[in-house]
Amino acid sequence: MTTEDFKRAAAEAALAYVEPGMKLGLGTGTTAAHFVELLGEKVADGFDIVGVPTSEATRELAERHGVPLTTLKDTPELDLTVDGADEIDPQLRLIKGGGAALLREKIVAFASKRMIVIADATKRVEHLGAFPLPIEVVPFGKESTRRAIAKLAKELGGSGEVDIRRAEDECPVVTDSGHIIVDAHFGRIDDPQKVADALNRIPGVVEHGLFIGFAERAILAGPDGVFELEPLDLSAPQRKIA
Structure with missing residues (x-):
């Protein structure tokens, strides 16, 4: 099986938590x-749900597959968000933002009663930080903000390297909310909350890709099968479900 097969297996397992009438992130x-x-296939069979997309790309995909959509303006409280992650630690703290949608992803997750993370098994790590931390910043003063983030990363033991994410044409990647993304190399993050609090104090930072306390469970798929992991399973093995 390929990595894409594992991703799809994790996504399919998450459907077990979707009930008729749910409002989904x-x-x-x-x-x-x-x-x-996969949700579109269930909707085509008569499954009644409505979703709030976390990006324009997801909105277009959902429309293409016939998934009914709403907005947080019309539906401010959601039952469940299902999303991926770039890294997942044993306490289900996450690094997200590889798809440059971290701000909207966090807003939608915050509006949800529950969040389930789906991923291939390689996304599970013992410590966050090997994946550069995506941070969404306002364009105004971006160099000053980038330098402040780099200084923080270095103070916390990282390389201090902070790169403005660029598209194939070398122009900065612009988020759906009109901001830019920088990727910060913190290295191993032993205290994610400390990093999150410090980033929140930098004025040009709109949001960062540390998701702490959002996920109630992770569904991971790999060569050994599909497993569920809960944040209280810190010393327990993952529970195989397929």
Whole structure:
């Protein structure tokens, strides 16, 4: 099986938590895309749900697969968000933002009663930080903000390297909310909450990709099968479900 097969297996397992009538947050990224596609198949069979997309890309995908959509203006409280992650630690603290949608993803997750993370098994790590931390910043003063983030990363033991994410044409990646993304190399993050609090004190930072206390469970798929992990399972093995 390929990595895409594992992502789809995790997405399919998450459907077991979707009930008729639910208001869902629909994540962004390659794994979340599988979930949206599979959800579209259930909707075509008469399943009654409505979703709030976390990006324009997800909105377009959902529309293409016939998934009914709403907005947080019309539906401010959601039952469940299903989304992917770039890294997942044993306490289900996450690094997200590889798809440049972290601000909307966090807003939607915050509006949800529950969040389930789906991923291939390689996304599970013992410590966050090998994946550069995506941070959404306002364009005004971006160099000053980038330098402040770099200084923080270095003070906390990282390389201090902070790169403005660029598209193939070398122009900065612009988010759906009109901001830019920088990727910060913190290295191993032993205290994610400390990093999150410090980033929140930098004025040009709109939001960061540390998701702490959002996920209630993770569904991970790999060569050994599909497993569920809960944040209280800190010393227990993952529970195999398929």
